[in-house]
Structures are given as structure tokens and as C-alpha cells.
Amino acid sequence: MMRKIFTIALYGLKQLSRERGVIVLILGLPLIFTFLVGFLFGGGGENRIKVSFVDKDKSSYSRLLRSDIENEKALKIESSSQSKAVLAVKEGRSAAAIVIPEDFGTHLIKGERIEVRFLSTPQATTYSAAVKEILSGSLTRLSFDASTARLTTRELQTRGLLASAELSNEQSRIFERADKAWKPRPIEVNYDILKASQVRGKQTLASGMAQGSMGFTMLFVMMALVIGARGILEERKVGTLGRLLTTPTSKLAVLSGKILQLFLQGVVQTTILILFGRFVFGVEWGNSVAGVIILMGAFILASTGLGIMFSALVRTPAQMEALGTITVISMSMLGGAWWPIEIVPRYLQIAAKLIPTGWVMDGLTNMIVRGMGVQAAILPALVLLGFALLFFAVGLAFLRL
Amino acid sequence: MSFKFLRVAFKDVLLFARDRQALILLIAMPIILILILGIALGPVFSGAAEISKTQLVIVDKDRGEVSHALIDDVFKSPRLSKIIEVKNLDESQAKDLIRKGELTALLVIPSEFSSRIKSGLSSHLDVYADPNQPIRAGIVRGIVSSFANQVGGIQILVKTALGELVERRIVTPRDVPAVTPALIAVARSEAEKEFVAIREETAAASKRVNAFQYYAAGMGVMFLLFAAMAGAQSILRERESQTLARLFTTPTDKASILAGKLIGTFLISFVQFSLVIVFTSLVYQVHWGTSLPGIVMILAATVFAATGVAVFIAAISRTVATANVLQQFFVMSMALIGGSMFPILAMPDWVKTLSKVTVNGWAIATFTQLMTDSSYHVAVIPSLALLGYGLIFFVIGVWRLRF
Numbered sequence: 001m002m003r004k005i006f007t008i009a010l011y012g013l014k015q016l017s018r019e020r021g022v023i024v025l026i027l028g029l030p031l032i033f034t035f036l037v038g039f040l041f042g043g044g045g046e047n048r049i050k051v052s053f054v055d056k057d058k059s060s061y062s063r064l065l066r067s068d069i070e071n072e073k074a075l076k077i078e079s080s081s082q083s084k085a086v087l088a089v090k091e092g093r094s095a096a097a098i099v100i101p102e103d104f105g106t107h108l109i110k111g112e113r114i115e116v117r118f119l120s121t122p123q124a125t126t127y128s129a130a131v132k133e134i135l136s137g138s139l140t141r142l143s144f145d146a147s148t149a150r151l152t153t154r155e156l157q158t159r160g161l162l163a164s165a166e167l168s169n170e171q172s173r174i175f176e177r178a179d180k181a182w183k184p185r186p187i188e189v190n191y192d193i194l195k196a197s198q199v200r201g202k203q204t205l206a207s208g209m210a211q212g213s214m215g216f217t218m219l220f221v222m223m224a225l226v227i228g229a230r231g232i233l234e235e236r237k238v239g240t241l242g243r244l245l246t247t248p249t250s251k252l253a254v255l256s257g258k259i260l261q262l263f264l265q266g267v268v269q270t271t272i273l274i275l276f277g278r279f280v281f282g283v284e285w286g287n288s289v290a291g292v293i294i295l296m297g298a299f300i301l302a303s304t305g306l307g308i309m310f311s312a313l314v315r316t317p318a319q320m321e322a323l324g325t326i327t328v329i330s331m332s333m334l335g336g337a338w339w340p341i342e343i344v345p346r347y348l349q350i351a352a353k354l355i356p357t358g359w360v361m362d363g364l365t366n367m368i369v370r371g372m373g374v375q376a377a378i379l380p381a382l383v384l385l386g387f388a389l390l391f392f393a394v395g396l397a398f399l400r401l
Numbered sequence: 402m403s404f405k406f407l408r409v410a411f412k413d414v415l416l417f418a419r420d421r422q423a424l425i426l427l428i429a430m431p432i433i434l435i436l437i438l439g440i441a442l443g444p445v446f447s448g449a450a451e452i453s454k455t456q457l458v459i460v461d462k463d464r465g466e467v468s469h470a471l472i473d474d475v476f477k478s479p480r481l482s483k484i485i486e487v488k489n490l491d492e493s494q495a496k497d498l499i500r501k502g503e504l505t506a507l508l509v510i511p512s513e514f515s516s517r518i519k520s521g522l523s524s525h526l527d528v529y530a531d532p533n534q535p536i537r538a539g540i541v542r543g544i545v546s547s548f549a550n551q552v553g554g555i556q557i558l559v560k561t562a563l564g565e566l567v568e569r570r571i572v573t574p575r576d577v578p579a580v581t582p583a584l585i586a587v588a589r590s591e592a593e594k595e596f597v598a599i600r601e602e603t604a605a606a607s608k609r610v611n612a613f614q615y616y617a618a619g620m621g622v623m624f625l626l627f628a629a630m631a632g633a634q635s636i637l638r639e640r641e642s643q644t645l646a647r648l649f650t651t652p653t654d655k656a657s658i659l660a661g662k663l664i665g666t667f668l669i670s671f672v673q674f675s676l677v678i679v680f681t682s683l684v685y686q687v688h689w690g691t692s693l694p695g696i697v698m699i700l701a702a703t704v705f706a707a708t709g710v711a712v713f714i715a716a717i718s719r720t721v722a723t724a725n726v727l728q729q730f731f732v733m734s735m736a737l738i739g740g741s742m743f744p745i746l747a748m749p750d751w752v753k754t755l756s757k758v759t760v761n762g763w764a765i766a767t768f769t770q771l772m773t774d775s776s777y778h779v780a781v782i783p784s785l786a787l788l789g790y791g792l793i794f795f796v797i798g799v800w801r802l803r804f
Contacts (some may be wrong), residue, residue: 021726071504074539090607121606126484130540137547139597144554147591152562178561186553188525189546193532197500204502212470322422326430344441
């Protein structure tokens, strides 16, 4: 009996491997998607804050201001005209616009009142506040330099040691001297990056590549299994199932064979996609090998069960394809395959726990991105086995061979 | 002039209307996906999902005047409290959380900070940060640096000025301690003048589309492409099942039949998208814009382009199975690059340029503009581009299509 089951399974797999189009879809598409998403959304976490810089003065002082602000690595400064800058801020492409007025340099040195305009929208509060702090710090530095130059030259002038003709040159020179004195600063700000630990907390989100590899592996494995189960329907339609059943092979053996075929298909597809993810895309699938095996194994079982359940509930392969596609794509989106689940509203994050895909992504993210060990796979795997049991029970109850 | 091609067209449309699977896939599915995407990514589009507050721990070993100024007047000010949350933990706990990614940064103010500053001596402030949160950590560093500049600027002013005066022998090195307090006083009064001010202005953000609107356009167009593909497939299927050859033996000439099939495809796609528009505006309250001519224009052009591409793919495929794979691949890639799945604004500039090669790239950009109540003018150039696009593919496709 066991041998018959295996024969049926392997025969089915051989048929499958001959369909080239299928291979392209179940292996090619997920890899392309992973690559593109990883490439598009790169390092994950945070991009730099974009700031538009409008320099109406174009003096060495305004340039100095700009280079000082540019030193802050969290910002990306872009020069532009005022109208373009305003548009960029309104359309949300820049968090803020800084407008340096004409005669900024001359007023600065003379100690006359200057107004630097700072434009932002109410929607960009978080980022614009940060930019304003950085701007404020740089302006403070420059105004101190200017004050130094002014006071010193005034002192020299009153003592008759400085001719009027030399005034502006001296001021520039002293300005620069004062500016250089900021290294090292009187109050040195030491900035230490603490090396990240292997195990990261729930705040850490997946990078584009990791998200893509986990999400699309899950999506396409599930899709292939649920749609693949239509094979049962097709054979019923074409009648080969009936023919198989007229042989001494029992109904149970035939069905088991098909189920085994699907399971093996899932294992092969998952393995190939994970290996690609690890060795081609550099995603840390290897953080907990045992955990991944346990979790994905349970997932493949649940997906196979889902496919069997659908094949029991619909009548034609075409219906199966439609229902399967909608269900799998919807479940994958709600489960957090296409984007990190942490960015959606709270109630949706809770809803994700009602579907198998939510548990898979949670377990995978904890192991791959957050470095948790095999224990992160236990609860999700148990839940998935529960789902598998439910799907198989309903499917087998309603399946008419 | 025979109108047989119209009959061919209507026959195909009716077949489509009766095909429940097709209806589910091409109309129900985008509607379901728009719902999911609209509610899941809603906060991301409306900006409500702004980065969570920066979590900061401050360990004050000084407890002096200056450190209190830094903590109370700066970090706990109403303005910064909106974006920074100051937590109460000890140094090692804080460092542990930073390593785990649960805390953004730790600020340690050393002991004797205030006394050293008041005596004109130098000091330091230590910031420890999470490497995975460069922006939030950068915010903290910016604030601390700004404060350090404010406090340290006075020292630099005094030191530089003294340096100059000593070099010019106005002040002898021995006089320095006597002169310093006066200089400090002058420096302080200068600093208080604050002659450089930042004038903050708020601008009203221009109208932006919400997630439902964006994905109504994005998914609507993606499934329109699928609809067009399905229509073109019928040509192939009939070729395979030989019914096409049989049709050609009838008095209706090839051209009429082909024209009929194409018009059928065009109609099916048009109806599909129109249904999506109607449903989303009624049920999801999606605002498609105030310019009906604009919407119709871009819709027609998109359907034309989609049909052209569909014919092209049908023409270069030998079997229905090949066509299937090619279509899936083509539509998915276009959908990804053109912005149907992920918002185009979130992508790097080179992708935005590349999206101009896709049908849905042009379509989504135009639809979203119309949604902010732009006039039909914005649809003119994209519609022309799509017409040209569709024409090229169409001509190549028809030329290559072998019966």
C-alpha cells in the first residue's frame, strides 16, 4: 500500500516537472519579486530626511552653513530654486525647505538682524523638527564666529591697530579662525554606536530583501500547493481518477498519493527558494535551521490541507483557480507577506493572527530578522498544524471521489 | 459594409459575462485587494503612520544648572515632547535595550558638567545609539550638538579673541586671567542678542490621494491588463481549437473577425474598469476626480494600449500555455515597476523613470492626478503616449499574428 502511495506521488511529480511554464511561475516569479522588492526597498528601516536648500546669498558664509548642515548624515540636502523648494515641501518630497536670504553673509558679519526662512507642512512635524534643530545648531556656530570676528576687529580698531581698508579681510580671517576652533569643540559630543545584539526586539523591522524573501517564498509556495490541488479535480474531470480507482488501489491510497505528491512538491519548492534566499540574496534563513524546518513543514501541511479543502468544495478546476488565487493573495497580504505587518493599523495586526499566513510571517520574522532561536517556531508551528487538521478534516469530509 | 465584426464582438462580450470564473478574477479580485490595501496601507499614505517617537534615556550624573537646562528646557520642551519620549532607566539597562533595538539612544551627562562649563573649562556629552535607527539617533545627536554649540560658543569666542589680542601684544599672557571675565561677559551679552533668527512658516500640503484612491487606480489598471490579456487569449484559444479556421471558411473575412475580436477585448476591458470605478466610488467612497472627460480619455487610451500589448503577446506565443506564462510575467512586472503594487513615490528615481515604459505607470500617474481634481488637461499627453504605445504593439502584433 505504501509503495502504491509513493508511486502515485512520484508519478504526479514527474508530470509536473515536464511543464516548463509551471517551473517558471513557481520558481521564477518569486525570485524575481524578491529581487525587485529587495532592490527597490533596500536597507530597510530609515531613509535620509530630504531637505531643500535655497541659497539666495551664495557667499562663502552661506556655503559654510550648507556644508555644516550636510555633515549630518541623517539629512540629504538638495539645492533648488525657491519655487521648486516650496512645491517639493507641499508635495511631501522634502520634509522642509531652508531659504537663506540675500546679504546673509554681509549681515552676519556686521551682526545685523537676519531671518532664515524655514518652511514645512503640518504633516512632516517629526522630520522638520529634527531639521530645525540641526539648522539652529549650525546658525549658532556661525553667529558666534561672526561675533568673534566683529568684537575682535572692533577692539583692534579702537586701538588704532586696524585700517578701515583691512577691516573686512581681517573679519574674514578671524571668522575662519574662530570656525576652525570648533574642532575640537569645548563641549565635545561623543557619538557611540552600540553594536547590535544578535537577538533584536519587536521594534526591528525586516529589510526589503528579507521581507521579500520570506513573504514571496510563503506566497508562491502556498499558491503552488492550493492551485496544485486542482490536479485532483482535473483527474476527476478527465476520468483518470476513476480509472486509477478501478485498479485494486483503494481510494485512500490514491488520495494519500496525491496528498504526498503535493507535500513533496511544497518541500522541493520551499527548499529551492530558501537556498536562493540564503545564498543568492544573503537573507539570514540559517539563523535557526531547525526552527525554519519545523515552521515551514507545518506550513506546507496547512497549505496542502487548504488545497484539498478547496478541491472538495468547488466543482471545476477553473473555479478552483479563481478561488485559490483570491484566497492566497488576500491571505498573504493580510498576513504580512508584502509589507512588514508592523506598519498596518493595530486591529489588522491582530486579525493577522486569525489566518495561517500571519503566523508564518511572525515566526519567520522572529527567527530571521530578530535572531530568535527555534523556540520562536514552536507556537506558530502548532497553530499551523491546527489549521492543517481543520482543513484536512473539512476537505476529506466533503471530498467526493 | 458588413457589420459582422460587431456580432463577433458582442458574442465575445456575452461569453465573458457568462464566465463566472473570469468575472471573479477580473472584477471581484481587484475589489477585494483594493479593500485590503486601502485599510492596511491607509496610515502610510495619510502620513499618520509617521515614524514612532524616538525613545531616549538621559542619565544625569551632574544634576547641575546646565544639565537641567538641557533636560527640562530642551528635551522636555513641549515642541520636542511630540517627537521624543524620555524614559527613566539606568545606564546599563539603557545600553542593553539599545543593542536589542528597543531604545533609540542614551545620553549621559558626566558629573561636574555644569561646574566645568561655568569655569570656562571644556567638557563632553556622550550619546550612545542604535545603528539600525540612523534618523532617530541623528535627531538626538542634532539636538545635543545644537545645545553644545550654544554653550561652547562662548568659550570659542573668548579663546579666539584672546588669541588674537595676545598675538598682537595688546594683552600679555599674564593679563589673560584678568581680562577673561570681561570678555566672557561681552560674549554672553552678544549671545543673548540672537540676531540670527529662524522664521518658521507652515505651508498647506497639496492634495494627496489616500490609499484607497491610489490602489483603486493601481489595482484597477493591473486587472484591466489581465482582462485585455484574457480577451486576446480567446483569439489564440479559437486558433488552437480550430474554431478560428472554421470561422474563416465562412463568408466573414479575416479582417472582420479580427476586428470583432479586438473590439470585443476592448469592450470587455472597458466594462471591467468601469465597474471597478463605479463600485469603488459607491462602496469605498473613492473620489475619481471632477473631470469625467479626463477619466474617459485616459481610460480609453489605457484600454487601447492594453489591448495592443495583449495582441502582441498573443501573436508571439505559439500555444495558449505559452501565452499564459508570458502574460502573467508581463503583467506582474509591469504592475510592480509601474506602481500598481507598491506606491511609485516610495521608489528610487530610476524606477520612476522606468515606469514610463509601462502602461500602468502612465495610467496610474494620470488617474491619481485627476483624483486631486485636476482638469482633463493632465490626461492629454499621457493618453497620446498610451495611444502611440498601443499602436506600436498592435501593429507588430497584427503583422505577426498567424492564422
